[in-house]
Amino acid sequence: MLLRFWKMHGLGNDFMVIDLVTQRARIPSQKISQWANRNTGIGFDQLLLVEPPSHPDMDFRYRIFNADGSEVENCGNGARCFARFVVDNHLTTKRDIRVETAGGPMTLHLADDQRVRVDMGPPRLTPDEIPFVAEVEATQYEVDVDGERVSLSAVSMGNPHAVVLVDSVDHAPVATLGPKLEAHERFPNRVNVGFLEVVSTHKARLRVFERGVGETRACGTGACAAAVAGIQQGLLESPVDITLPGGTLTLEWDGHQQSVIMTGPAERVFEGRIPL
Numbered sequence: 001m002l003l004r005f006w007k008m009h010g011l012g013n014d015f016m017v018i019d020l021v022t023q024r025a026r027i028p029s030q031k032i033s034q035w036a037n038r039n040t041g042i043g044f045d046q047l048l049l050v051e052p053p054s055h056p057d058m059d060f061r062y063r064i065f066n067a068d069g070s071e072v073e074n075c076g077n078g079a080r081c082f083a084r085f086v087v088d089n090h091l092t093t094k095r096d097i098r099v100e101t102a103g104g105p106m107t108l109h110l111a112d113d114q115r116v117r118v119d120m121g122p123p124r125l126t127p128d129e130i131p132f133v134a135e136v137e138a139t140q141y142e143v144d145v146d147g148e149r150v151s152l153s154a155v156s157m158g159n160p161h162a163v164v165l166v167d168s169v170d171h172a173p174v175a176t177l178g179p180k181l182e183a184h185e186r187f188p189n190r191v192n193v194g195f196l197e198v199v200s201t202h203k204a205r206l207r208v209f210e211r212g213v214g215e216t217r218a219c220g221t222g223a224c225a226a227a228v229a230g231i232q233q234g235l236l237e238s239p240v241d242i243t244l245p246g247g248t249l250t251l252e253w254d255g256h257q258q259s260v261i262m263t264g265p266a267e268r269v270f271e272g273r274i275p276l
């Protein structure tokens, strides 16, 4: 069969998006890394599947697979593209769209200025929820990386994030420390690694070495986790504009049990068909 898909991106974090509501197909896991290949495939950071919901109070099921084929709990930039996809493909007439993910429920709102506002749910901060190996919950942890002591925050947005404060993202050790932390033994499910530079109380810069991908142009859940870590440490105040290499997201968070609200763009690049 020929499978219809859209290529989309959120601030350069790019996706293959497949409608499995009007198309019936099972995607073999080995196809994901083949399609993700930027030389011999379509090329993307994540594959997003749009599926019918399994809960009556949800509009869709939203599944996310990294370029390495691993299925993950959440993708913030992908959530914005998901909203644009289902509205532009007339899969819903709603503008507040409830989706179920492996990391929990979210509400996506397509705003009039073409930006998308996502209620990402509350951050999860206890070590067990992240998961992260630690005796007690803290805003900062010390982790040994090849004999080097690294201070980091650990936050889950459904998916796990480590946030490392740096003086400048331009000189951050993304390519060296990123992969070491991604696979660190204290993160049993591996982890996304954010490098956060605080510019002012309402502005920051961020680069993210994503679990299962490597450094991306932007990471929505990473921006959420960085905002939470900065606010918890009194370095940032809500709302926070976080600028990543691909552009800027706006994050709002009023404290522990509250949802993190993320607002940003979602773009369609092209439509395609691929043999399956």
Ligand SMILES: N[C@H](CCC[C@H](N)C(=O)O)C(=O)O
Pocket: 013, 045, 046, 064, 066, 072, 073, 074, 075, 076, 077, 078, 159, 160, 192, 210, 211, 212, 213, 216, 218, 219, 220, 221, 222
């Ligand atoms: N690499 C992430 C999934 C995609 C997250 C990112 N693309 C976003 O926008 O949140 C993980 O393994 O948890």
